[in-house]
Amino acid sequence: MTTNRASWPDVDRPDAGSVLLAEADARETSVKAILDRARREPSPPGLRSVTLFRSVEDETLVAYTQWAKDEADHAYVADLMGAGNLVEYRLHRSGVRDNSPAPGCVVLVTVDFDGSDPQRQQRWIDTVFDAMAGETQPAQGGISGHFHVSVDGTRVLNYAEWTDERAHREALERSGQGTVGSSPGWRRVQEFPGVISGGYRRFRLVGSVSATPAGGAVGRAVEGAEVSDSPMEWVAEHVRAYVETDGRTGHLYQGWPTLLLTTRGRRTGRLRRTALIYGRDGDRYLLVGSNAGSPEHPAWYLNLRSDPGVAVQVGGDRFDAQARTATAEEKEQLWPRMTAIFPLYDSYQAQSDRDIPLVVLERSS
Template sequence: MTRRTDTHPDPARPEGGASLFSTWRVGNPLRQRQTVEAIAGTWERRPWPADGLLGYHVYTGHDTASLLHYSQWTDEQTYEAFARTQRLERVDEIDTVVPGIERLGLGRYRHYRSVARDGDPRVPGCIVIVDIEFDGPDPDRQRAWVDAVIDALESEPNPHPGGISAHFHLSADGTRVLNYAEWESAQAHLDALAAPGDGIGSASDRWERVQTWRGLKSSVVSRYDHALGLIPG
């Protein structure tokens, strides 16, 4: 059985061995809503596909044209079995309702480290995805960069009160880091970006080290609203 939930996922849950992120471009706010409902209907009409799928969540992009998909699996092999046997029929049904969806690829990640305030009761009002790309595969560099970011965050003298958590994921191919960050609101994140300094964080040696890391190729920031949660039930 598949059921909806309004509860946000926990990216740091220990049984999550594989985190998969993908983006669909759907075109406009109406098609965003139509696609979310098509996904919900397609999944709710079918049994939950595998014990190894912990949850599947969909987010509407603040660009008004995209959807972010985030699924947590116990391992990649369980996802591959689903992709071989069940994914296509679900995609076909969604495409019948909302034709012309552009799928921009699937990113395979594993959760590495998180920063969060213990017992913080706030519900995120905005999810901020920071997509970091390096100039080539280097797992040691991925981990070292995240460690440096967390060091900068934990040493930050003026943390913005609107930040709730940051969950860092390492791509399986060794070239990217994805930060799934929870914020009180989109405005809180915009206010933090507008504060003195270059991006989130004060003008410090620690943040300069992060921003000028060897091989850092690009950093893309996108904001989303949680639109749909699906879990076994």
């Protein structure tokens, strides 16, 4: 498995059919030890990812682990986390904001019912979606809601991504009723029959380990597979020339070094390829998600944020890589390298309200 220092889980990944959630005391548990063990030791065949979150309010450490359907290994997670209170879930329904920004906080919302009833779990989730659909001004900081049902039929988990903790607090305060919205539908959520308890906690990402999605890495999947090139014809022509000549034509494009990046579409699962200007930081490759300064992130960036496993071609060198968004500190250090190559990046950032991301590609071992 591959350690991703700043990668959020791909909640919708197609090869994950089960989720195991475990909690531990962060004061008694080493995040580094958990991630090192998950990366280095042989893991159960059904394990897809381990993502660790630390509570903003207390010392709770939560592991969100993804598994192939019906292959969740409770004993493995209990031993890994030193915890015995595990709950197994299935993802039931998701809602994701268009052109969503990068998350800065996840809110785990849990609701318990007075007995096992899978149909009731689903009806409660549908009631929440009806309430959200009735919002005339949705909370600006809300990014997504991924609703999971426990396999025992007694609990619902909403894995909700937000821009930051403050945005979630402000949404609750605006509603004045302990919900993230104020439409009439929220009263039906609060008065839903059979609910015996509920609550939420805010968490920050502290680390993750993920396996290559089923079917092989994006890089290996490119060979012999249908890959869609950029819808912009001039970019598609650049890509075709690059591929046909092993980069002899196209690696230097109007004087700028370029590489080919293949990502997996976050909605379709199809392979998408484009050409991008790149920089170097030692063995790492650097990209800028400028989108010419537009308000929205480029599609390739949204894809790799969902699935960080990518394929890269630099000249005739083809390899798999893991992609991640540079931290604020890294961006401050590395940004001048990219503007030295393409000075317009500074202009794009100045004209955009969006924090243009700098992406780091690290060759997979």
